[in-house]
Amino acid sequence: MTDGSRATQIEVPDTLDAIEECHRRGWSDGLPVIPPTAARVSAMLDHVGLAPAHVLGEVPVRRRVLTGERAAANAVMAGCLPEHFPVLLAALEALFEHDANIVHEISAATNAPGFLVLVNGPVRQRIALACTDNVLSATNRANATIGRALRLIFMNVFESRQGVLDRACMGSLSKSGVCFGEDEERSPWPPLQTTRGFTAADSTVTMMSIQDPEMVGNRYGRTAESIMDAVADSIATHGLGVHFTFMENAWLWLVGHWHAEMLARAGWDRPRMQRYVFERAWRSRADLKRLGMMRGEIVGDDATARVPAAASPDDILIVKAGGDSGIYSTLIKIYIGMPATTVRVRESPTERSSR
Amino acid sequence: MTQPTVRLVDPTGAHPGDRRFPLAPRPRDLRGKRVVLLDNSKANAEPILRAIAKILDEEFGLGEVVHLTKHSASLPPRPELAAEVRRHADVVITGVGD
């Protein structure tokens, strides 16, 4: 371990007791953590060539700094392997590139936005990241631990502690951090990162703050239009009243396998799909007022005035993911604080130092 | 019997300790003082701040009262808003809730 380490020495009868010690110190998210031993933390840092004292970023409004060592310690606790660390670092880079103060805004809110780390490119295979079956709840180690590491960092380093600076009223399942990959191999469309300034050969992370996802069926639909109508309808009702301004949201449609198959057969490309859904994803002002989503009495032309669910078609992101055992898609609202932000994953020390 | 020793790296953030700052100097009274009501963007924050200002004005005779809104309930005012507050305020009343 090089200079800058803040290793605490504790004496415990065995490793399982070290796990209990982590619970006692308030370092856990409620589940057992891997004790962040100096050796494990070193291995995590050495894999990417990061110095312990290197500052990855800070949350200014909380006066809290994230060092390489602290990120690595939380990654170890989450159960990450060193090969997962570059993806976690890319997610953090996206956060700091956008505005790290949203960590405070998000957790101090009584709402409960979670985080999604969406991965593209060859790194998915290298870390065995699930992109198909059970994609939102995969038991692959990378899927289960990368998002968890983020949550532990928010808690331990940025003080988003339940009841104190994390004021979520109802909480959410995605607060534990969701991480998965796009099913690029079976997608009829170009992978997401190519629409965001990167190439198909680039490994990237797209990080965003989300509401808990919602499945979309359309079991008896016969056309591509029917699928998109169902998605637009879901957008128009999903999470109403949870965020103040309908139009500030963006959306992520995880197109399920058989929905993608039908859309591709009918010749739909991503831009056309975005436009089709955008034009149909709206709610009347009267409805929003009636449902307590907008202030004021229902007046004048409220019944016919359309409030769109997004600012533009580009705010409806479309990605293929999920298994082929059933006919479903999933809709995810992107809201409060962190819009979809894409950065490259730097897997090797050389890539990291060439920034 | 000696216990095995495990060295754990502290995964938590820095603790800056006490960094007290003195409160701003207080005016002698409120008569003629210019007030900024800085609402935190939540519903009913503005009405309650205005109601408080009205009560204080009735009793003590405030100066100009200006109402401004933060962009976010939890974050401090952005620099432009803070500058606007400084331009108009002898004192500030801010809040409230969710």
Added chain:
Amino acid sequence: MTLEQDGIPTATIITDVFATTAKGYMAMLGVPDFPYLMCAHPITSVGAAELDARARALAPAVRRLLLEGRP
């Protein structure tokens, strides 16, 4: 708090549900005894008469905080 640091006397009002948050935040920034006022939560759904009553209850403490630096 930032305005107070800038030299402008400030009366901060929070609803009581956020008391632990306020204390936690102030402790985290190193000023655990920063003075503020509390009123009942919630405030969003409250009618005009109740709002007025709360304003009346708060006004003397607001004045004290602005003139004396204590709630």
